[in-house]
Amino acid sequence: MSLPTILVADDDRSIRTVLSQALGRAGYQVRATAHAATLWQWVEEGEGDLVITDVVMPDINGLDLIPRIRRVRPDLRVVVMSAQSTLTTAVQATQRGAFEYLPKPFDLKEVLAVVARALATPATVVPAPAVAQPEEQMPLIGRSVVMQDIYRIIARLTTSDLTVMISGESGTGKELVARALHEYGRRRAGPFVAINMAAVPRDMIESELFGHERGAFAGATSRVAGRFEQAAGGTLFLDEIGDMPPEAQTRLLRVLQDGEFTTVGGVQPVQANVRIIAATHRDLRQAIRAGTFREDLYYRLNVVPMRLPPLRERVEDIPLLARHFLNACQEDGTPAKMLDDAAIAPLQAYRWPGNVRELENLMRRLNALYPQETLGADLIEHELAEAQAMSTPAAEGVPRDNETLSDAVGRHIRHFLETGQDGMPLHDIYDKVIAEVERPLITMTLSATRGNQIKAAAMLGLNRNTLRKKIRDLDIPVVRGGG
Structure with a gap:
């Protein structure tokens, strides 16, 4: 029985080399090319059991090639790679019939897993016809791994x-x-x-x-x-x-x-x-x-x-988001402004309790209040220091001077009772406050014991079975191998 043949098309020689070596070690035969036209010739000649293609090619767009491949070889799976890691790319790849979409840079283990799954999956699904794409104005911005997962889910739900x-x-x-x-x-x-x-x-x-x-x-x-x-x-x-x-x-x-x-x-x-x-x-x-x-x-x-991940879990997306929000300020009739490269570090170091909305508000505030065309690290640090001073210690993880835990919790509850959460009135606050306290307490104790539940139970003064039940009820991630 002959080994499956993988056809690889990418104009980047290093990508072709890495994929060829990894697929070869995994037991596949590989044919690689820098041109979509050569890939198309191989497909027409009946070669290959799976295609892996880049989107941006020197001769033909890889996305445009997918429907053509599906017409002549409906059983041939196509995996798309792209450095243009946007929602539109993921959706277009899925709607044109791609088996999977992989953003660059990719993980080789994930590539091999996708290849194995594609070769093992019967090709019985007829791809949806391509549809007109809305402008990417909504927009979902980010090239982080967690955002790529969101793009994939949205793409798979289009039909x-x-x-x-x-x-x-x-x-x-x-x-x-x-x-x-x-x-x-x-x-x-x-x-x-x-x-x-x-x-x-x-x-x-x-x-x-x-x-x-x-x-x-x-x-x-x-x-x-x-x-x-x-x-x-x-x-x-x-x-x-x-x-x-x-x-x-x-x-x-x-x-x-x-x-x-x-x-x-x-x-x-x-x-x-x-x-x-x-x-x-x-x-x-x-x-x-x-x-x-x-x-x-x-x-x-x-x-x-x-x-949806909080912004602190996708800090690599902060430069893209910040510059997008600054550019959007031009719609208000203000001159275009830029972020100094040094301004990125303090933005990525901040905890962002208000997430993307807080980042957008900061960019709009900077755009409105400061005349400089280039916004430097000093301005960013000043504004973030103001925001941090106004935020609660719970958001920063640092208690105020001489403040007890009871004081901090009491101040939190007082704020909730006065303003509600997100400006809305609260109800059933007893259970909510207990859950808010229990979850971080158990999570941090497990982290301190490296996931050892026996030690964590002893530190908390809980029976181990009680701790296990709370971990399950509060849906707390468990570090495996910690006892």
Whole structure:
């Protein structure tokens, strides 16, 4: 039995050499070329069991080659590589029929895993036709590994109406991802309708979602369509789903189960022709344990989970984001400004408790307040020092002088009671505060013991089984091999 042959096309000689050597050591035969035309000739002649191609080639764009390959060799898998690591590239590669998209620089172990999976997967799926791409203005910016994973998920969902649950801290861009899922999806011709559950009075949420009939309640002088009707044919984005009251959760569950709803005060069912995308910054599993969120609704919504990383987990994306936000300031009529190279270091060293939203606000503030065309490290450090002085010690991990743990926790709770979280009123704060304290306490103790649960339990004064249950209930990552 002959060994599988991998056809590699990349105009970078070092890439061709590295891939040829790695694939050869893995037991494959390899033919490599710097030209897409040569690759096409090999494909037409019936050579190769798998194609790995770059996007930017000197003669033909690798993405344009995919549909041609699929027409003449529908059984031939194509893996796309690209240094243009954007959402658009990932989506285009998927929609034109690529088996997988690999951003450069790539990990050789991942390449070999993709090759093995591609050769073992039956080629029975007909690729979706290429569609017009929206301008990348939304935008999802970043070339970090975690953002590439987000791009891949969005690309794979372009032909699906599966329900998506987006989780992440405030300011990480959950609505941007929801809009991307809509704009690149098959419902892009329909409306995108968003509703923030935390911003709607609890007694009005059902009316906002499902609409109401005339006379349904005091002040209802006419029939009003709810968000489900407004989003018909498109996408309904349910932001901060964890703040939905129990009675509205029950009605939403029925809609997801039956595909129809009735307006408040109505009797005739209305078809729910929408795709649902939900988002939250809360731990919904903790809310389920606290009895504030329905477990059956959670599993209906959490069909495809997406976690957005905080900015501190993708610091390599900060220069791209910062420069993008500065360029965007020109739309306000202000002159273009630049970041000095030395200004990047303090930006990447900061913790960013407000995530991408805080970075955007900083760039807009710098653009508005300072006349310099080039913004240096001194200005950045000054602004970040001001922000750090205003933030709570919990965000920085450093207590104030002579401040006890009780003082710090009390100040946090006082702030929450006065302002709410994200400006919204809180409820069930006992369970939330306990969870907020328990999770970092256990996480940091496990880190201090290098994952040794026996030592961690002893330090915490807990029974080991109790610790294990808390680790499971709080969904705390476990370092394997620590006992």
